[in-house]
Amino acid sequence: MADTAARADHLSKVYGDAATRVVALDDVSVSLDRGRFTAIMGPSGSGKSTLMHCLAGLDGATSGAVYIGDTDLTRLKDKELTRLRRDQVGFIFQAFNLLPTLTALENITLPMDIAGRRPDQKWLDTVIDTIGLRDRLGHRPSELSGGQQQRVACARALASQPQVIFADEPTGNLDSRAGSQVLGFLRDSVRDLGQTVVMVTHDANAASYADRVVFLGDGRIVDDMADPTADLVFDRMRRLDAAGGAA
Numbered sequence: 001m002a003d004t005a006a007r008a009d010h011l012s013k014v015y016g017d018a019a020t021r022v023v024a025l026d027d028v029s030v031s032l033d034r035g036r037f038t039a040i041m042g043p044s045g046s047g048k049s050t051l052m053h054c055l056a057g058l059d060g061a062t063s064g065a066v067y068i069g070d071t072d073l074t075r076l077k078d079k080e081l082t083r084l085r086r087d088q089v090g091f092i093f094q095a096f097n098l099l100p101t102l103t104a105l106e107n108i109t110l111p112m113d114i115a116g117r118r119p120d121q122k123w124l125d126t127v128i129d130t131i132g133l134r135d136r137l138g139h140r141p142s143e144l145s146g147g148q149q150q151r152v153a154c155a156r157a158l159a160s161q162p163q164v165i166f167a168d169e170p171t172g173n174l175d176s177r178a179g180s181q182v183l184g185f186l187r188d189s190v191r192d193l194g195q196t197v198v199m200v201t202h203d204a205n206a207a208s209y210a211d212r213v214v215f216l217g218d219g220r221i222v223d224d225m226a227d228p229t230a231d232l233v234f235d236r237m238r239r240l241d242a243a244g245g246a247a
């Protein structure tokens with residue numbers, strides 16, 4: 001499985017007990033290829049964030065297995081899981097989670113500083129030039145636009161060269177121009193830098209930047225599309241919504 005960056009194998013996730021039981025993921029099996037940009041779509045409550053949190057080791061599985069590379073996360077002890085998350089997984093959240101007192105550059109290298117690792121300067125330069133913020137590195141988040149802050153968050157996720165980057169609605173609160181900058185950057189990081197990116201989105205246009213779209217409905221994978229266009233994705237979402245409404 002050398003070309004698989006992350007994988008769920010018969011993954012189920014159940015929240016609550018008998019009275020409040022919610023099956024957020026129901027026997028999901030999916031392989032995410034290394035060096036590809038995958039979007040995860042589906043109606044609200046369909047399990048997108050849960051799937052991503054389980055794949056990233058932020059949330060445990062109820063049953064089934066989750067792999068990053070060849071490592072089964074469900075077999076790791078807490079400490080091992082923390083280390084794997086730190087070393088091999090990058091996150092981009094909707095709220096950028098930048099530290100206000102640090103400059104852009106300090107924010108980018110913070111996870112490695114915490115881990116006591118020295119960033120690879122050549123790689124760092126490549127990432128900084130790709131995000132196009134070299135002249136803003138000394139600025140604090142409050143001195144950057146929302147799109148620029150989000151690009152700093154992207155650079156922070158890329159800087160440590162993780163096996164895979166997970167992004168939950170990374171363009172959710174950006175305008176369309178800033179959003180397309182971030183999406184273009186994520187796509188370039190896959191095409192030009194060989195990154196692996198998994199992104200949750202509601203937006204058909206955002207999904208069209210990906211190489212593949214996995215559609216969730218009621219905790220199951222209901223469709224899988226290669227080489228998506230915005231029109232195809234939009235059409236598929238509409239039909240899935242209609243099917244969900246009829247059920």
Ligand SMILES: Nc1ncnc2c1ncn2[C@@H]1O[C@H](COP(=O)(O)OP(=O)(O)OP(=O)(O)O)[C@@H](O)[C@H]1O
Nearest residue numbers: 015016022023024043044045046047048049050051
């Ligand atoms: N901590 C939790 N406790 C109980 N139920 C939860 C918890 N987290 C999520 N759920 C439930 O699991 C289901 C899937 O939630 P999830 O957050 O994965 O949906 P989503 O597809 O990301 O939705 P959205 O598009 O609204 O973000 C929902 O029914 C939700 O209410």
Ligand SMILES: [Mg+2]
Nearest residue numbers: 048049050200
């Ligand atoms: Mg969600």
